[in-house]
Amino acid sequence: MPALVAGGAITSENAVAIERYYAAEESQSRNLGFVLLAIIGSALVASGIILLIAHNWDELSRPLRTFIAFLPLVVAQALAVFVLMRRDQSQPWRESVAIFDVAAVATAISLVSQTYQIQGSFADFMFVWLLLSLPIVYLFRTTVGAIVYIIGSVVWLCAKTGWYRGQSEQLLFWLLLLAIAPYYAALFRRDRFARQTAALSVVLVAATGIGLGYAAEYTRANIGTIAFAGFVTSVYLCGIKFFTRADGRLPALALLGGLGVGVVAIALSFEELWHFGGTYSWSLQGVSRGIAIAIQLFFPVAAIALLIWDYLRQNRVIFSVAAGALPLVAGLAWIIASRAEVGEREHDSPYALAAAVVFNVYALLLGVELIARGIRANSMARANFGLLVIVALALARFFDSDLSFLSRGLGFIAVGIGFLVANVIFFKKRART
Amino acid sequence: MKTLRVVIFVVVALIQLSVPASIVWKREKTLQHGRVWKFKTEPVDPIDAIRGRYVALRLEAEKGRPAEAPREDFAPGGVVYVTLKEDADGFAQVDQISINPLPGDNVVKAEAGYWRDGWEHVSFPFDRFWLAEKLAPEAERAYRENSRRDKQNAYVTVRVREGDAALEQLYIDNQPLPDYLRAQAAKK
Numbered sequence A: 001m002p003a004l005v006a007g008g009a010i011t012s013e014n015a016v017a018i019e020r021y022y023a024a025e026e027s028q029s030r031n032l033g034f035v036l037l038a039i040i041g042s043a044l045v046a047s048g049i050i051l052l053i054a055h056n057w058d059e060l061s062r063p064l065r066t067f068i069a070f071l072p073l074v075v076a077q078a079l080a081v082f083v084l085m086r087r088d089q090s091q092p093w094r095e096s097v098a099i100f101d102v103a104a105v106a107t108a109i110s111l112v113s114q115t116y117q118i119q120g121s122f123a124d125f126m127f128v129w130l131l132l133s134l135p136i137v138y139l140f141r142t143t144v145g146a147i148v149y150i151i152g153s154v155v156w157l158c159a160k161t162g163w164y165r166g167q168s169e170q171l172l173f174w175l176l177l178l179a180i181a182p183y184y185a186a187l188f189r190r191d192r193f194a195r196q197t198a199a200l201s202v203v204l205v206a207a208t209g210i211g212l213g214y215a216a217e218y219t220r221a222n223i224g225t226i227a228f229a230g231f232v233t234s235v236y237l238c239g240i241k242f243f244t245r246a247d248g249r250l251p252a253l254a255l256l257g258g259l260g261v262g263v264v265a266i267a268l269s270f271e272e273l274w275h276f277g278g279t280y281s282w283s284l285q286g287v288s289r290g291i292a293i294a295i296q297l298f299f300p301v302a303a304i305a306l307l308i309w310d311y312l313r314q315n316r317v318i319f320s321v322a323a324g325a326l327p328l329v330a331g332l333a334w335i336i337a338s339r340a341e342v343g344e345r346e347h348d349s350p351y352a353l354a355a356a357v358v359f360n361v362y363a364l365l366l367g368v369e370l371i372a373r374g375i376r377a378n379s380m381a382r383a384n385f386g387l388l389v390i391v392a393l394a395l396a397r398f399f400d401s402d403l404s405f406l407s408r409g410l411g412f413i414a415v416g417i418g419f420l421v422a423n424v425i426f427f428k429k430r431a432r433t
Numbered sequence B: 001m002k003t004l005r006v007v008i009f010v011v012v013a014l015i016q017l018s019v020p021a022s023i024v025w026k027r028e029k030t031l032q033h034g035r036v037w038k039f040k041t042e043p044v045d046p047i048d049a050i051r052g053r054y055v056a057l058r059l060e061a062e063k064g065r066p067a068e069a070p071r072e073d074f075a076p077g078g079v080v081y082v083t084l085k086e087d088a089d090g091f092a093q094v095d096q097i098s099i100n101p102l103p104g105d106n107v108v109k110a111e112a113g114y115w116r117d118g119w120e121h122v123s124f125p126f127d128r129f130w131l132a133e134k135l136a137p138e139a140e141r142a143y144r145e146n147s148r149r150d151k152q153n154a155y156v157t158v159r160v161r162e163g164d165a166a167l168e169q170l171y172i173d174n175q176p177l178p179d180y181l182r183a184q185a186a187k188k
Helices: A002-007 A012-055 A062-086 A091-115 A120-139 A143-160 A168-178 A181-190 A194-217 A224-243 A254-266 A286-313 A327-339 A350-376 A380-399 A405-432 B002-033 B136-146 B177-187
Strands: B035-040 B054-057 B079-086 B092-098 B107-118 B119-123 B127-132 B154-161 B164-172
Touching: A002 B079, A062 A091, A062 B002, A091 A120, A091 A143, A091 A224, A091 B002, A120 A143, A120 B002, A143 A168, A143 A181, A143 A194, A143 B136, A168 A194, A168 A286, A168 B054, A181 A194, A194 A254, A194 A286, A224 A254, A224 A286, A224 A327, A254 A350, A254 A380, A286 A327, A286 B127, A327 A350, A327 B054, A350 A380, A380 A405, A380 B136, B002 B154, B035 B092, B092 B119, B107 B154, B136 B164, B136 B177, B164 B177
Parallel strands: none
Antiparallel strands: B035 B154, B054 B127, B079 B092, B079 B107, B107 B119, B154 B164
């Protein structure tokens, strides 16, 4: 650096600024390491305490066992008050004491339950624990805590739901998820490009996807296709709209959404996906079924609203048009498939076939557009993803024995031509630059 | 701002404490003042009973009550209120099953089961007897030997009060489990 200053390449102010930049970067990564170590350390200490207590459990009297069950919780709470008052600015302190507290709550409830022979279901235990953990996430601004909470909500959903009558309580999952939204919004406002924001986004998207799967399965409304098309498109559009950096790198959320768009497009090109099952739901009925249907329809509506908003706000479209159009195409295919006679909907019919054909054409166009966008952005990865979509489509049709040789042959010719054209364009452009 | 957060946390902390505390409170009252019921256990499939830290009990009374057909208003897995009666040997039997709460020291909140072979089954919230690590394998062996068809003298005592049922003790050969295991150990 002094040599650069002496040589006149940079001024001394520049040198100071560069040094400060690297110092800040280093301290940030050291800070992350410390946070992780603190979290792991406190989790180990907490589980060690539980094991120590469990060792001589039998010899202890019931009141003593009850006292011990409360001990870790009281210690965690005292520590938490200390952190709130004296160490509130330290992320490692906040994250670890929050983990300690929620673990102590779980320990206290399960030890008391064991002492008093209480056999509530696991799902009920999870639900109480989630409700008690939620305020901790906000008070201690802990992203690890938020991630644990979301994973806990998914575990609760899986434990709660089964194939019997009266399953409307599973819809509380969406309230649990909604309850973490303000935390996510605050984190987004503070630093949308931080690693923890990206991590929370990915976990939130995964949890929403699982919840949507449950809603689609249990409502038996045959709108899962549209719901998932809307969902992946919303994720993709949000990724592009809210997380695009100046350096043009694809944001994690957009990448995730883009992959989702590819997967959904290929999946919906199978005719079986357009068979409609019976619409009687054993587990969700009346109002709760209506709510579950509304949740599923929310995602395509949100995706379309994002598209319209983008269209009205700016003229330059920065997202993939084909990916954005997925919910509309899914809607069109759904309308076609639902034209089938009631008795025929569960089997192959010309309507289901037509819906699948729509998606074959769509997946092809999507692949071509992704390749074109990759070429324009000079990104090999994106162009290759487009090619991957087309190859997946070709493979899917090859193994799909439902189609006749004629239609398979025609499909292959179309895919082949698309492939060749894309490559020619790609290499021409590469040669030019 | 800081004070406000501390105040909110104190409220949250009290709620966190109150959840296990309310369990303790309710159970202690049931154990002290509840009416004692004896539930006979059924013979048990050895492979099925092994659950690590607890003994899986199969209570005879869970067979429920005779019914000609499944009832429309019962959702298997849903909450029902079961009234108990004593049979000639002093063991608990299911008397009535209702979906509405009932008063009395003979009412247990339970789960509706399926209708099978003319019986309306129920599932009581006390079919596991928790034990500690050291005791569990011995207790399970003792329970299994004593609840086979020929030698079926294992039962549990349950205290019932205002719908709450607290599992009190597992008896084998008319002795509380710890005493029984001690006697077995002395015999060896």
